[in-house]
Amino acid sequence: MARTVKDAILRGRKTVETVVEGGLDTVETVVEAGLNTVDAVVVKGRRTVESAVSLGRRTVENALLGRSTMQAAVLHGREDIRIEEVPIPKAAVGELIVRVGAALTCGTDLKVFRRGYHARMIVPPALFGHELAGTVVEAGDGVTAFAAGNRVVALNSAPCGQCFFCERGQENLCDDLLFNNGAYAEFIRIPARIVAKNTLRVPDRVPLEHAALTEPLACAVHGFEDSGARSGDTVAVIGGGPLGLMILHVAALAGCQTIAIVRHDGQAEAARLLGATHVVQTASIRKAIAETRALTEKNRGVDIAIEAVGLPDAWQEAVELVRKGGTVNFFGGCALGTHVNLDTNRIHYGDITLRSTFHHTPAICRKAMDMIAGGRFQAQAFITGHAHLYELNRVFEKLMKRSSEIKTAIVP
Numbered sequence: 001m002a003r004t005v006k007d008a009i010l011r012g013r014k015t016v017e018t019v020v021e022g023g024l025d026t027v028e029t030v031v032e033a034g035l036n037t038v039d040a041v042v043v044k045g046r047r048t049v050e051s052a053v054s055l056g057r058r059t060v061e062n063a064l065l066g067r068s069t070m071q072a073a074v075l076h077g078r079e080d081i082r083i084e085e086v087p088i089p090k091a092a093v094g095e096l097i098v099r100v101g102a103a104l105t106c107g108t109d110l111k112v113f114r115r116g117y118h119a120r121m122i123v124p125p126a127l128f129g130h131e132l133a134g135t136v137v138e139a140g141d142g143v144t145a146f147a148a149g150n151r152v153v154a155l156n157s158a159p160c161g162q163c164f165f166c167e168r169g170q171e172n173l174c175d176d177l178l179f180n181n182g183a184y185a186e187f188i189r190i191p192a193r194i195v196a197k198n199t200l201r202v203p204d205r206v207p208l209e210h211a212a213l214t215e216p217l218a219c220a221v222h223g224f225e226d227s228g229a230r231s232g233d234t235v236a237v238i239g240g241g242p243l244g245l246m247i248l249h250v251a252a253l254a255g256c257q258t259i260a261i262v263r264h265d266g267q268a269e270a271a272r273l274l275g276a277t278h279v280v281q282t283a284s285i286r287k288a289i290a291e292t293r294a295l296t297e298k299n300r301g302v303d304i305a306i307e308a309v310g311l312p313d314a315w316q317e318a319v320e321l322v323r324k325g326g327t328v329n330f331f332g333g334c335a336l337g338t339h340v341n342l343d344t345n346r347i348h349y350g351d352i353t354l355r356s357t358f359h360h361t362p363a364i365c366r367k368a369m370d371m372i373a374g375g376r377f378q379a380q381a382f383i384t385g386h387a388h389l390y391e392l393n394r395v396f397e398k399l400m401k402r403s404s405e406i407k408t409a410i411v412p
């Protein structure tokens, strides 16, 4: 039997995980045994570094900190992500440097991958990814709320707190919303404003990859609350993407009857798992409307319809689903320049409320974190895969093919 971890690796026990699980001490030994950098270990055992980190904790972190560069995903344009060696950021006044524990893929990132840019959020070449949780490794001067070693979730944006909208509690509409990207990397810099307003501590028992769901869940909770649903209401959600499923789950947890309108088998399965009372699975809008209404008394229509696709056709569909006096929430953002045709009679004489919820506020982000920590929210159901940073291109290519994956946790 190999005597040191190094021997073990050299003898072909290819991953750090096997070695560590085999009882050969800790990752620290690997590093001390002469594989000087975690990089070397990573190269030998890439896919299991996640396990190595969880098993070897502090020492891997220390080893990483001995370096001045890190691996990070850089978006260069359409479907062009490259993993590059870039400087590890340093914390300026008010800032944090966080070692990323998990970064989650998201529909917005997929859009950006496909288009090569995002007008408001990202202009290439740029660091990429925005849903993350991790451990603070450096706190800049003036930071008092956090210190090295704290487990945190840092949101993707923060409002200014001073503009017309912020002063009215509509921080999601802030004129100067500050966005942060760079989650698909070993480390990320958290700007001072996000540290001050939208960085939250993660309770010890909550896995970091679950905590990373705070941002999308905040959007989902915001959309659900804006729709004014009460317990017992029937809520239809159009769309089986990550956010559609999240809104559905939030509605089910709030005691609503829920109807999931989805296209694919994997989405139908996920919807059932997340508490859908009924699942309407069809690619035909006409069928979706008829089948959904048939699930309500006298074909009256649902109390609330939430559109979570982001297509004009689906917006119109949502209006056809609600009863008189019902509420429609156009939650999914459509492409620039698109328009919809609405039946004015139906909306006016049916007294239908139309809403369109965008983004989140600091208060709602806290609510989302509490939900994740509370245990009723099934965070694990939303993370259907794990991959290493090096596999990011492949992960997005797979997501483009509309696989049954909801979110993939990217572990650097």
Ligand SMILES: [Zn+2]
Pocket: 106, 107, 108, 109, 130, 131, 215, 216
């Ligand atoms: Zn997102």
Ligand SMILES: [Zn+2]
Pocket: 159, 160, 161, 162, 163, 164, 165, 166, 171, 173, 174, 175, 176, 177
């Ligand atoms: Zn503002």
